[in-house]
Amino acid sequence: MKNKSHILFLLLFGIIFIPKQAFAQETETAAEQPTDDLGNVTDAFQENFFEALKQKGIENFELALDALRKAEKAAKGDSELEAVVAFEKAKNLTELKQFEEAEISFNKVLKTEPKRLDVLESLYDLYYQKRDYDAAIPLVKKLIQFDEDYKEDLANLYSRTRQFDKAIEVLDDLDEIWGESDYRNALRSQIYRQTGDSEGQIENLETRIDKKPKKEQDYLSLIYLYSEEGNTEKAFATAKELLKNQPDSKQVHLALYKFYLDENNTEEAFKSMNIVFSASEIEKESKYNVLSDFVGFVEKNPQYEADLDTVVENFSIENSGKIYEQLGGYYNSKGEKETALKFYEKGIEGDTDNFSLLKNTLLLQIDLKKYKAAQQLSSEALAIFPAQPLLYLINGVTQNNLKNADEAIESLNSGLDYLFDNPTMEQDFYKQLQQAYTLKGDSKKAAEYAKKAAQIKLTN
Numbered sequence: 001m002k003n004k005s006h007i008l009f010l011l012l013f014g015i016i017f018i019p020k021q022a023f024a025q026e027t028e029t030a031a032e033q034p035t036d037d038l039g040n041v042t043d044a045f046q047e048n049f050f051e052a053l054k055q056k057g058i059e060n061f062e063l064a065l066d067a068l069r070k071a072e073k074a075a076k077g078d079s080e081l082e083a084v085v086a087f088e089k090a091k092n093l094t095e096l097k098q099f100e101e102a103e104i105s106f107n108k109v110l111k112t113e114p115k116r117l118d119v120l121e122s123l124y125d126l127y128y129q130k131r132d133y134d135a136a137i138p139l140v141k142k143l144i145q146f147d148e149d150y151k152e153d154l155a156n157l158y159s160r161t162r163q164f165d166k167a168i169e170v171l172d173d174l175d176e177i178w179g180e181s182d183y184r185n186a187l188r189s190q191i192y193r194q195t196g197d198s199e200g201q202i203e204n205l206e207t208r209i210d211k212k213p214k215k216e217q218d219y220l221s222l223i224y225l226y227s228e229e230g231n232t233e234k235a236f237a238t239a240k241e242l243l244k245n246q247p248d249s250k251q252v253h254l255a256l257y258k259f260y261l262d263e264n265n266t267e268e269a270f271k272s273m274n275i276v277f278s279a280s281e282i283e284k285e286s287k288y289n290v291l292s293d294f295v296g297f298v299e300k301n302p303q304y305e306a307d308l309d310t311v312v313e314n315f316s317i318e319n320s321g322k323i324y325e326q327l328g329g330y331y332n333s334k335g336e337k338e339t340a341l342k343f344y345e346k347g348i349e350g351d352t353d354n355f356s357l358l359k360n361t362l363l364l365q366i367d368l369k370k371y372k373a374a375q376q377l378s379s380e381a382l383a384i385f386p387a388q389p390l391l392y393l394i395n396g397v398t399q400n401n402l403k404n405a406d407e408a409i410e411s412l413n414s415g416l417d418y419l420f421d422n423p424t425m426e427q428d429f430y431k432q433l434q435q436a437y438t439l440k441g442d443s444k445k446a447a448e449y450a451k452k453a454a455q456i457k458l459t460n
Contacts, residue, residue, distance in 0.1 A: 044074035050090055061092045068092070083109045087119060094122070099130045117146050133160045155187060164191050185217070198225060213245050216252075223255045232259070250279035254286055263299050266304055269294075273311060288323045295326055323349025325360060332360075337368055340356060348377070353384050362394045371401040389419040389429075396432045403438035408432065428455045 048071035055064035068089050075081035088359055090105035106123040109116060120143055127136035137157050143150040151174055158167035168191060171184050192201035197238050205222040208215065219242035225237035237258040242252045253272040276282055291311065295303035298308050312327065324347025332340035344361040351357060358381050365374035375398035382391050392415025399408035412433050430453035437445035 033171075037399060042074055042076075045071050046096075048074060049085070051421070052092075056088070056092055056095075059095075061095045062093045065096075079112060083112050087122075090119075090126075091122060093130070094126050097129075099126055101244045102126055108155070115142075117143075120146075133157050134223065137161070152183065159187060160192055161327060164195055167191055179216075180215075185221070189221070198229060201225060202229075216246055216249055219245075220251055220255070223252075227255075232262070235259070250275060250281055253279075254282065254290070257290060258293065261293070264301075266307060270307065270311065291323050292326055295330055296440045299330060319355045321347040321354040324351075325354070325357045328360065328364075332364065337364060341368060341370075352380070355385060355388070358385075359390065362391075366394065366397060369401075371398045374398045375402060388420050389422070389425060391415070392418070393425060393428055393432065396429070396436070400432060400435050400439065403439060408436040408439075412436065423456050423458055427453050427458065430456070 014036060046128060048067045051069060052064045052067035055061070055067060068085050072082060072085045072089075075085060083277050086105045086108040090102045090109070093102035093105060103123065103126060103380055106119055106126065110123070113119065119184050120139060120426075124136055127133070128137065137154065139152050139429035140150050140157060144154065150169060153396045155167045155170040157173070157327065158164070168188065171188050174181075174184060188204070189201065192198060202222065204224050205218050205225070208218045209222065212218070219238055223235045223238045226232070226238060235255065239252050239255045239259065242249055243256070248253070253275045257269045257272035257276065258380075260266070260272060273290055273294065277287055294308070294311055298304050308327075324343045328340040328347065330340075331337075331343065341361070341364045342356065347354070348361050358377070362374050362378055362381070365371075365377065374394065378391050378395040378398060382388075382395065385391055392411050396408045396412040396415065399405075399411060410431055418427075419429065430449045434446045434449040434453065437443075437449065
C-alpha cells in the first residue's frame with residue numbers, strides 16, 4: 001500500500017525514475033485497500049505533474065508551468081500536494097527570471113515546511129541571482145543551522161551590503177574555529193581596500209603574526225601593504241624578520257632583492273635573485289619579473305652591466321620570450337647587435353608565437369645580413385601568422401639577397417594580398433619586386449614595379 005505521504009516523497013525525490021504505468025497501477029491498488037484516510041494522488045494530478053517534469057527537463061519552462069497549474073487544480077485544495085506543485089513552479093519561474101512570482105511560490109512551501117533545506121537553498125539562489133543580498137542574509141542564517149560552511153556566504157553577503165564590521169567579525173570567528181583560508185584572506189583584503197582601511201589590515205596582520213610568527217603568508221601580505229603605503233623601511237624590516245624566523249623561506253626573496261637593489265647592495269641582491277630563480281615553489285611569472293627588474297636596474301646603473309650576464313646564466317628556468325626580448329632590446333639600444341640577436345634568438349626558441357619578438361629578431365637578422373637564418377625563421381613564422389604582410393616582405397627580402405628571385409616574387413605577391421592601407425610597406429613591396437625581376441633579367445617588369453613604387457606619395 002502506498003499512502004499519500006509516501007507518494008509525496010516519491011514526487012519530491014524519485015518520481016522521474018518510476019514508470020508512469022506502474023505508478024498508476026500502484027495508486028489503483030492503494031485505492032482498493034483500507035487507508036489511513038490520507039487520500040491518494042489522482043490520475044489528473046499525476047499526469048500533469050509528470051508532464052511538468054518532462055517539459056522542465058527539456059527546458060520548456062512555460063509548458064512546464066502550464067502543466068503545473070493543471071496539477072495544482074487537480075490537487076483540489078490538498079495543501080501537501082499544493083506545496084509540491086509550488087516548489088516546482090518556483091524552480092521554473094526562477095529559470096524564466098520571474099523572480100517575484102518564484103519567491104511567492106518558494107515562501108508558500110516554506111509556510112508549511114519552514115525547514116525544507118532544498119527549498120531554502122533554491123530561494124537563496126534566487127536572491128543571489130537577483131542580487132537581493134539584504135533578503136539573502138536572514139535566509140543564509142537559517143542555512144547555517146544545516147551547514148556551517150554557509151558562514152562564509154554570510155561574510156560575503158555582509159560585505160556586499162557594506163556591513164563591513166559584521167563581515168570582518170564573521171571572518172575572524174571562522175579563522176579562530178577553522179584556521180585561515182585563501183578565500184577568507186582575499187575577502188578580508190577586499191573589504192579593507194573598499195573601506196580604505198589599510199591601517200586596519202596592517203593591525204590585523206601584525207596581530208596574527210604575533211600569535212603565529214611562523215605563518216609566512218602573513219609576513220608577505222604585510223610586506224606588500226607596507227610597500228603600497230610607501231613605507232619601505234617597515235617593509236624591509238618585516239622581510240628581514242621573516243627571514244630570521246624562517247631562514248628557508250624562498251618567497252621572502254621576491255621582496256628582499258628589490259630592497260637590496262634600492263640600496264645598491266648588489267651582492268645581496270644577486271643572492272636573493274639566484275634563490276628566486278632556483279626555487280621550484282616560485283611561479284615562472286614572478287621569476288620573469290625579477291629578471292626584468294634587474295634589466296631595468298642595469299639600464300639606470302650601467303656599471304653593473306657585467307653582472308647581467310651572470311644573472312642571466314643563473315636564470316635556468318624555461319624560456320620566456322618577453323624577458324629575452326627585453327634583454328635583446330637593452331643590448332640593441334646600446335648598439336651591441338650581436339649580443340641583442342643572441343637574446344632574441346634564445347627567446348624565439350621557446351616563444352615562436354610572440355609576433356613582436358619574431359619581428360625584432362627578423363629585422364635584426366637582416367640588419368646583420370644573416371639572410372639564411374632570416375629566410376628560415378620567416379618561413380616558419382608564416383605558418384603561424386599566415387596573414388601578416390610584414391613576414392612576406394621580410395621573406396622576400398631574404399630570398400632576394402639569397403638570389404632566389406622566383407621565391408621572392410611568390411612571397412611578395414602573396415603578401416600584397418594581405419596588405420591594407422600601409423603606403424610605406426606597399427612601396428617596400430614594389431621595390432623588392434623590382435629587385436626580384438631585375439635578378440631574373442626581366443627589365444620590363446622591374447621598370448613596372450619601380451614606377452609603382454615612385455607613384456606612392458608618402459606623408460610625414
